[in-house]
Amino acid sequence: MKVVEEVQVRFPPAEVLVVNDGSADLTSEKAKACGVMVLDLPFNLGIGGAMQAGYKYAYEKGYDIVVQVDGDGQHDPKEIPKLLESLKEKQVDMVIGSRFITHSAYKISIMRRLGSYILSGVISCLIKQKITDPTAGFRAANRKAIRLFAFYYPQDYPEPEVLVLLSKSGLKIAEVLVKMKQRYSGESSITKIRSIYYMVKVLLAIFVDCFKKAPLLE
Amino acid sequence: MLIKIQIIIGLLSIVFLLITFELIRKNRLREEYAILWLFTGIAIFIFSLWPKFFLSQFFIRITGLYYLSAVVMIAFVFLLLIVFHFSVVISRLTEQNKDLTQRHAMLELEFNEFKKRYLSTGDRSS
Structure with missing residues (x-):
C-alpha cells in the first residue's frame, strides 16, 4: 500500500479512508x-x-x-496542497487535478488523447466551461x-458525469495542473480497442444525464 | 384448425396455472406477482374455451382487430409492459441494494473504530 503510506508522509494532516470495493485480496488488511x-x-x-x-x-x-485519490499510485500526494489551495482561492466547490491544462510531458497514447479531446470538448460545451x-x-x-455526492452520485462513469451533475446543481468547478506519475500497479480500465466503446458509452451516459432532473438540495 | 390451437392453449394455461399455484404454495412468488400471473392464466384458459366469442365479439369491439393475430398482438403488448415493469423494479432494487451495501460498510467501519476505542480504554482502566 505505497499510496496510503505516501499520502500519510506527504500530507500528514489528512485522515485517510480506503474504500475496498469488495475485493477479497489483502487490500483491506x-x-x-x-x-x-x-x-x-x-x-x-x-x-461509482x-x-x-x-x-x-x-x-x-x-x-x-474530501480529496479523492486513485489507488494505483498515479496521483502524487505532493499535489494535494495545490488542490486544497485552489479550492479555497478560486471559491469553487470541486477542483480537478488535470493532466493537460498546459502541455505537460505526460505520456499517453494518441487514441486516449484523441478520446480525451472529444470528451472534454463535449463536456466543456455542455457545462459552458473549459x-x-x-x-x-x-x-x-x-x-x-x-x-451532493452523498445523495446523488453517478454510477457508471462517475468522473465525467459528475461534472454535468455539478453544473446542473449550480456548483462550481475549477482545474489545476498536477503532475502525474506512472501507475505502481493495475492497468487502466480503458484499453485501446475498448476506448471507442468507452467513448460512446460515456457520451451516451452524459447525454442521458442532461435530461435528468436536477437534484434538489435545500 | 381453431380446435387444435384451442386444445394446445388450454393445456398450456392449465400447466401454467398449476406451476403458479405450486410457486405460491412454496412461497417463491410474492403476492403482487402471484395475482398478476393467476389472472393471466385464467384469462388464457377462458380464451381457450370460447375463442370464437373473444375473437369475433370482444376484441373486434375493443380494438377493431380481426383474426387470431390480434391475440398475438395483444399478448405481445402485455408481455412488453410486464418486462418494462420488471426493469423498473430491478432498477429500484439495484439502487436499494447499493445503498444498503454502503450503509453496511459504513456501520462496520464505525463499529470497528468504536470497538478499538472501547478496548483501548478498557485496558487502561483494568
Missing part, C-alpha cells in the same frame, strides 16, 4: 495495518458506488473537504459537493 480507516464493501459495487460510499462516510462524519481533463480522478471537494 494491508490498509488497516497502516492504521487508516477502511470501508469494506461486502461485494463489488463498481467505481464505491466512491459514493466514501463521500457518504465523509458527509456523515462531518468532514469539510474542462481539459474530465476523466481525471484526482479531485478535491468541499462540504457542499460532498453533500
Whole structure:
C-alpha cells in the first residue's frame, strides 16, 4: 500500500479512508495495518458506488473537504496542497487535478488523447466551461459537493458525469495542473480497442444525464 | 384448425396455472406477482374455451382487430409492459441494494473504530 503510506508522509494532516470495493485480496488488511480507516464493501459495487460510499462516510462524519485519490499510485500526494489551495482561492466547490491544462510531458497514447479531446470538448460545451481533463480522478471537494455526492452520485462513469451533475446543481468547478506519475500497479480500465466503446458509452451516459432532473438540495 | 390451437392453449394455461399455484404454495412468488400471473392464466384458459366469442365479439369491439393475430398482438403488448415493469423494479432494487451495501460498510467501519476505542480504554482502566 505505497499510496496510503505516501499520502500519510506527504500530507500528514489528512485522515485517510480506503474504500475496498469488495475485493477479497489483502487490500483491506494491508490498509488497516497502516492504521487508516477502511470501508469494506461486502461485494463489488463498481467505481461509482464505491466512491459514493466514501463521500457518504465523509458527509456523515462531518468532514469539510474530501480529496479523492486513485489507488494505483498515479496521483502524487505532493499535489494535494495545490488542490486544497485552489479550492479555497478560486471559491469553487470541486477542483480537478488535470493532466493537460498546459502541455505537460505526460505520456499517453494518441487514441486516449484523441478520446480525451472529444470528451472534454463535449463536456466543456455542455457545462459552458473549459474542462481539459474530465476523466481525471484526482479531485478535491468541499462540504457542499460532498453533500451532493452523498445523495446523488453517478454510477457508471462517475468522473465525467459528475461534472454535468455539478453544473446542473449550480456548483462550481475549477482545474489545476498536477503532475502525474506512472501507475505502481493495475492497468487502466480503458484499453485501446475498448476506448471507442468507452467513448460512446460515456457520451451516451452524459447525454442521458442532461435530461435528468436536477437534484434538489435545500 | 381453431380446435387444435384451442386444445394446445388450454393445456398450456392449465400447466401454467398449476406451476403458479405450486410457486405460491412454496412461497417463491410474492403476492403482487402471484395475482398478476393467476389472472393471466385464467384469462388464457377462458380464451381457450370460447375463442370464437373473444375473437369475433370482444376484441373486434375493443380494438377493431380481426383474426387470431390480434391475440398475438395483444399478448405481445402485455408481455412488453410486464418486462418494462420488471426493469423498473430491478432498477429500484439495484439502487436499494447499493445503498444498503454502503450503509453496511459504513456501520462496520464505525463499529470497528468504536470497538478499538472501547478496548483501548478498557485496558487502561483494568
